[in-house]
Amino acid sequence: MRKTFIAGNWKMYKTPAEARALAEELKSALKGCKHKVLIAPSFTALDAVSSVVKGSNILLGAQNMSNVEEGAHTGETSVLMLKAIGVDVVILGHSERRHVYGETNEVINQKVKLALSHGLEVILCIGETLEEREAGRAEEVVKKQTEAGLKGVSEDQLKDVTIAYEPVWAIGTGKTATPEDADQIHQVTRDTVKNIYSADAAEAMVIQYGGSVKPENAAQLMSMDNIDGALVGGASLKVDLFLPIAEYDK
Numbered sequence: 334m335r336k337t338f339i340a341g342n343w344k345m346y347k348t349p350a351e352a353r354a355l356a357e358e359l360k361s362a363l364k365g366c367k368h369k370v371l372i373a374p375s376f377t378a379l380d381a382v383s384s385v386v387k388g389s390n391i392l393l394g395a396q397n398m399s400n401v402e403e404g405a406h407t408g409e410t411s412v413l414m415l416k417a418i419g420v421d422v423v424i425l426g427h428s429e430r431r432h433v434y435g436e437t438n439e440v441i442n443q444k445v446k447l448a449l450s451h452g453l454e455v456i457l458c459i460g461e462t463l464e465e466r467e468a469g470r471a472e473e474v475v476k477k478q479t480e481a482g483l484k485g486v487s488e489d490q491l492k493d494v495t496i497a498y499e500p501v502w503a504i505g506t507g508k509t510a511t512p513e514d515a516d517q518i519h520q521v522t523r524d525t526v527k528n529i530y531s532a533d534a535a536e537a538m539v540i541q542y543g544g545s546v547k548p549e550n551a552a553q554l555m556s557m558d559n560i561d562g563a564l565v566g567g568a569s570l571k572v573d574l575f576l577p578i579a580e581y582d583k
């Protein structure tokens with residue numbers, strides 16, 4: 334039985350003081366939550382949020398990291414820095430990183446391997462653009478992103494990997510994939526994991542859905558067989574929206 338995993342990606346919102354206040358509220362609101370829960374503030378708020386969630390049931394996530402361990406890389410943040418600040422999980426390959434900042438499958442794979450080798454958990458994001466979906470290429474794209482993202486990752490390391498399917502056209506747009514369409518892509522993703530690794534690895538893989546997840550659609554999406562949680566953007570910035578999603582009862 335896979336554990337439901339709900340993650341809030343705060344993107345480029347909240348100053349450290351605002352992030353601390355939101356984290357404090359969530360900490361008390363989510364005290365009895367039976368799911369795995371993560372919040373991922375921006376880099377500048379990680380330290381403040383780390384001190385709030387330390388010792389609680391909320392995991393601390395980062396939204397990105399450098400593909401190299403350390404060095405002359407102006408403006409980058411290293412895996413060592415994330416570890417030192419108490420980060421548990423790093424979100425990698427988010428569509429905004431892929432499509433706005435030009436991250437390739439190869440660079441994302443380097444990041445995945447580096448994070449895992451340092452004991453961080455990874456949420457590997459995959460998802461097709463509208464153009465790719467309309468061209469009937471959604472399955473091919475997510476299969477390729479999954480294979481490329483996990484290249485060189487051992488089956489043993491896979492226990493620290495979550496995959497998040499986020500169709501690019503559904504992010505921040507208010508459009509959501511239907512539960513059936515999302516479940517279909519999740520199945521393709523699970524089959525891809527099975528082909529690379531094993532039936533056991535595929536069965537154990539937690540696959541989140543992301544893209545305009547709201548309290549109104551969360552239960553329907555997560556009730557699908559292959560949808561094991563949610564990666565939430567906009568709705569994770571408000572306690573009254575994030576709470577009903579995080580408390581969903583499968």
Ligand code: 13P
Pocket residue numbers: 342427499503504505506507543544545546564565566567568
């Ligand atoms: P929204 O929930 O705002 O559509 O964002 C989804 C997302 O990109 C989470 O990583």
